[in-house]
Amino acid sequence: MPAPTADSPALATHAGSAVPGSGKPPFESWGRYPKHDARLVQLHWQSDFPGIIAGTHGGVLPVGLGRSYGDVCLLNGGTLLQTTGMNRLLDFEPRTGVLTAEAGVSLAQILDFAVPRGFFLPVTPGTKYVTLGGAIANDIHGKNHEAAGSFGNHVPCFELVRSDGTRMLCSPRDNPEWFAATIGGMGLTGLITWAQLRLKPIVSRAIDYEGIQFHGIDEFLELKQRYKDVEYTVSWIDCVSTGKNFARGIFMLGEHSRVPGELKPSPPAKLVFPFEAPGFALNRASVSAFNTVYFHKQRKAHVKAIQDYEPFFYPLDAVLRWNRMYGRNGLAQFQYAIPWEGAREGTIAILREIANSGLASFLAVLKAFGDTPSLGMMSFPQPGIMFALDFPMKPGITLPLLERLGDMTLDYGGRLYPAKDAAMTPHQFQSFYPNWQRFARFRDPSITSSFWERVTDTTGARPTR
Numbered sequence: 001m002p003a004p005t006a007d008s009p010a011l012a013t014h015a016g017s018a019v020p021g022s023g024k025p026p027f028e029s030w031g032r033y034p035k036h037d038a039r040l041v042q043l044h045w046q047s048d049f050p051g052i053i054a055g056t057h058g059g060v061l062p063v064g065l066g067r068s069y070g071d072v073c074l075l076n077g078g079t080l081l082q083t084t085g086m087n088r089l090l091d092f093e094p095r096t097g098v099l100t101a102e103a104g105v106s107l108a109q110i111l112d113f114a115v116p117r118g119f120f121l122p123v124t125p126g127t128k129y130v131t132l133g134g135a136i137a138n139d140i141h142g143k144n145h146e147a148a149g150s151f152g153n154h155v156p157c158f159e160l161v162r163s164d165g166t167r168m169l170c171s172p173r174d175n176p177e178w179f180a181a182t183i184g185g186m187g188l189t190g191l192i193t194w195a196q197l198r199l200k201p202i203v204s205r206a207i208d209y210e211g212i213q214f215h216g217i218d219e220f221l222e223l224k225q226r227y228k229d230v231e232y233t234v235s236w237i238d239c240v241s242t243g244k245n246f247a248r249g250i251f252m253l254g255e256h257s258r259v260p261g262e263l264k265p266s267p268p269a270k271l272v273f274p275f276e277a278p279g280f281a282l283n284r285a286s287v288s289a290f291n292t293v294y295f296h297k298q299r300k301a302h303v304k305a306i307q308d309y310e311p312f313f314y315p316l317d318a319v320l321r322w323n324r325m326y327g328r329n330g331l332a333q334f335q336y337a338i339p340w341e342g343a344r345e346g347t348i349a350i351l352r353e354i355a356n357s358g359l360a361s362f363l364a365v366l367k368a369f370g371d372t373p374s375l376g377m378m379s380f381p382q383p384g385i386m387f388a389l390d391f392p393m394k395p396g397i398t399l400p401l402l403e404r405l406g407d408m409t410l411d412y413g414g415r416l417y418p419a420k421d422a423a424m425t426p427h428q429f430q431s432f433y434p435n436w437q438r439f440a441r442f443r444d445p446s447i448t449s450s451f452w453e454r455v456t457d458t459t460g461a462r463p464t465r
C-alpha cells in the first residue's frame with residue numbers, strides 16, 4: 001500500500017475542474033439552517049494540520065464542500081478547516097482501479113479524471129460536489145446501495161491525523177477500530193488527509209434507463225422486488241397528494257450501458273439559481289402543481305431510454321445553488337432508514353403525517369437499502385426503506401414537525417441521517433445510534449461540531465424554533 005506524501009509539491013497532481021460554490025465565507029451548510037458563525041481557515045497541505053489548531057479556540061472541525069444539510073459541518077464559535085485546497089490526485093492503478101487522492105478532492109474532479117479512463121465512482125450521492133473526505137465522514141450512500149453498500153465499503157485505506165500530530169494508516173487490518181470510527185464518524189475522529197477509493201470499470205457514459213409509474217407503497221415494494229437485480233434504483237414520490245393519488249411516484253432504474261460509447265468528461269454546469277426566492281414561492285399549491293406535471297411528464301406508465309450519467313445521477317447539479325429557491329430561511333431535510341419489520345407501516349404513517357402537514361416540497365425520494373453491512377460504527381444505512389424529503393424552513397412549524405417525524409421514525413425502529421439533520425433531539429440521536437458512547441471515545445479532543453454539541457447535550461436544550 002503506498003503512503004503518499006502530498007507535502008511534496010513534485011508528487012502532487014491538481015485534479016481537473018474547479019468546484020463551483022466552494023469556500024467563500026460565510027460558510028453555510030446546504031440547508032442554510034442553522035446559521036452559525038465560525039472562523040474559516042483553508043488547508044492546503046497535510047502539514048497545515050495540526051499546527052493551525054494551536055492558535056484557535058472554541059474547537060475545530062474539518063469540512064469539505066458544505067453539502068451536508070444541517071449542522072454536521074458547522075461549529076458555532078469555532079474554526080472550520082476547509083479541505084478543498086488539499087485536492088491532489090496522488091496515484092492511480094488502472095489494473096485494480098484503485099485511486100489515491102487527498103481528501104479535499106471532489107467527486108466531480110474524480111469523475112473528470114476517471115471517466116475518460118473508463119472508470120466510475122463505486123457509490124455516488126445525488127450531487128458530485130462533495131469531497132472524498134466528506135463522503136467517507138458521512139459514509140454516504142447512492143442509488144446502488146442494494147448492490148454495492150455504502151461509500152466506506154469501497155475505501156481500502158486512508159490516513160487519519162489527530163490534533164496531537166499522531167498519523168495513523170487506517171484500514172480493515174491497520175488500526176481497524178479507528179477505521180470503523182472514522183467511516184461515518186462525522187469528522188470528529190481527526191482529519192482524513194488522503195484516502196484510497198476502488199473505482200469500477202465502465203465502457204460508456206450512457207445509462208440504460210427505465211421509468212415506471214406506481215401508485216402507493218405496495219406497488220413500490222412490488223417493483224423493488226421485481227427489479228432487485230438492477231444496479232441503480234430510486235423513486236421520486238409525490239408527498240403532497242392525498243386520496244387516490246396518495247404516495248404515487250416514479251420508480252427509476254438504471255445500469256451502465258454495456259455498449260462501448262463516449263467516455264469524455266462532463267462540461268461545467270452553467271446555470272446558477274439567480275436570486276434568493278421569496279419565502280412564499282414554495283407553497284402547497286405550487287408544489288402540488290409541480291408534482292402533477294412531473295408525474296405526467298412521463299406520458300406512458302413505463303418508459304425506456306438511454307441517458308447520460310449526469311442527468312441520471314445528478315439532476316439537481318444542473319442548476320448550481322438551487323438551495324436559494326427556498327429563500328432566506330433555508331430548508332431542512334428529513335431522511336430516515338426504517339428496517340423491513342416496520343418499513344411498510346412506518347412509511348405509510350409518516351407519509352400521511354407529511355401530507356397532512358401541507359409542508360412538503362417536490363424533492364422526495366424513496367428507495368430500499370440492501371443487506372451489505374456498513375463498515376462504520378456510526379453509519380446511517382441499514383436494510384429497509386430509506387426516505388428523504390426537503391421541507392422549507394418555516395419558523396415555529398418545521399422544527400416541531402421534524403421532531404414529531406423523528407419520534408415516529410423511532411417508534412418504527414428506524415434512524416435519521418446526521419448528514420441531513422438539523423432537528424434530532426439528544427434522546428432521538430442516542431436511541432438511533434446506541435453505539436454513540438463507544439464512538440465518543442474516538443473523538444479528537446480538539447474537534448467538535450454544532451451537531452455533536454446538540455445531540456450529546458444533556459441539559460434538555462432544544463434547537464431554536
Ligand SMILES: Cc1cc2nc3c(=O)[nH]c(=O)nc-3n(C[C@H](O)[C@H](O)[C@H](O)COP(=O)(O)OP(=O)(O)OC[C@H]3O[C@@H](n4cnc5c(N)ncnc54)[C@H](O)[C@@H]3O)c2cc1C
Binds near residue numbers: 139186187
Ligand atoms: C443535492 C444533494 C444530494 C445529496 N445526495 C446524497 C445521497 O444521495 N446520499 C448521501 O449519503 N448523501 C447525499 N447528500 C449529502 C452529502 O453527500 C454529504 O453530506 C457529504 O458528506 C457532503 O460532503 P462535503 O464534502 O460537502 O462535506 P461537508 O458537508 O463539508 O462535511 C461533511 C462531514 O464530513 C466531515 N469532513 C469533511 N472533510 C473531512 C476530512 N478531510 N476529514 C475528516 N472529516 C471530514 C465534516 O466534519 C462533516 O462532519 C446530498 C447532498 C446534496 C446537497
